[in-house]
Amino acid sequence: MAVLPILRWPDPRLTTVCTPVRGDVRALAADMLDTMYAAPGRGLAAPQVGALLRLFVMDVTWKEGIRTPQVFVNPEILWLSDTRATGPEGCLSLPGATTYVARATEARLRWTDLEGALHEETLSGFAAICAQHEYDHLDGILTLDHLSPADRAIAEGALL
Numbered sequence: 001m002a003v004l005p006i007l008r009w010p011d012p013r014l015t016t017v018c019t020p021v022r023g024d025v026r027a028l029a030a031d032m033l034d035t036m037y038a039a040p041g042r043g044l045a046a047p048q049v050g051a052l053l054r055l056f057v058m059d060v061t062w063k064e065g066i067r068t069p070q071v072f073v074n075p076e077i078l079w080l081s082d083t084r085a086t087g088p089e090g091c092l093s094l095p096g097a098t099t100y101v102a103r104a105t106e107a108r109l110r111w112t113d114l115e116g117a118l119h120e121e122t123l124s125g126f127a128a129i130c131a132q133h134e135y136d137h138l139d140g141i142l143t144l145d146h147l148s149p150a151d152r153a154i155a156e157g158a159l160l
């Protein structure tokens with residue numbers, strides 16, 4: 001168990017498409033949860049700690065006092081609702097930048113857990129938005145990539 005360094009934009013590993021998980025990632029997932037809680041954050045994707053694998057962790061309730069750690073191995077987004085909501089999003093790899101991103105308010109995901117069991121669930125509200133944000137990381141997509149060129153320039157200026 002360890003808190004890992006979190007990569008910051010513009011590290012090129014953050015814009016790399018990650019490869020599927022094949023081996024045992026229990027130790028990595030445990031370290032990622034430690035790192036997420038220490039940051040503190042509510043979601044963390046493997047590429048943010050330099051592991052270019054399709055894996056993310058999230059816990060959307062711990063800041064309200066209830067720990068519900070979740071590990072998503074090789075997640076797929078099966079469906080996104082047409083209903084969108086635009087809200088402020090932070091990212092541990094973009095410290096100091098809050099960007100407004102339009103996201104589906106419901107998302108159906110399929111993923112494997114650390115024991116190899118397959119899960120399928122429709123997430124809603126903050127969990128749906130957080131999962132879409134973390135899933136983007138696995139494809140090398142950051143919140144900056146959702147902005148207009150003008151808004152992106154402003155956001156990048158705040159980061160440099």
Ligand code: ZN
Nearest residue numbers: 090091092093
């Ligand atoms: Zn992020």
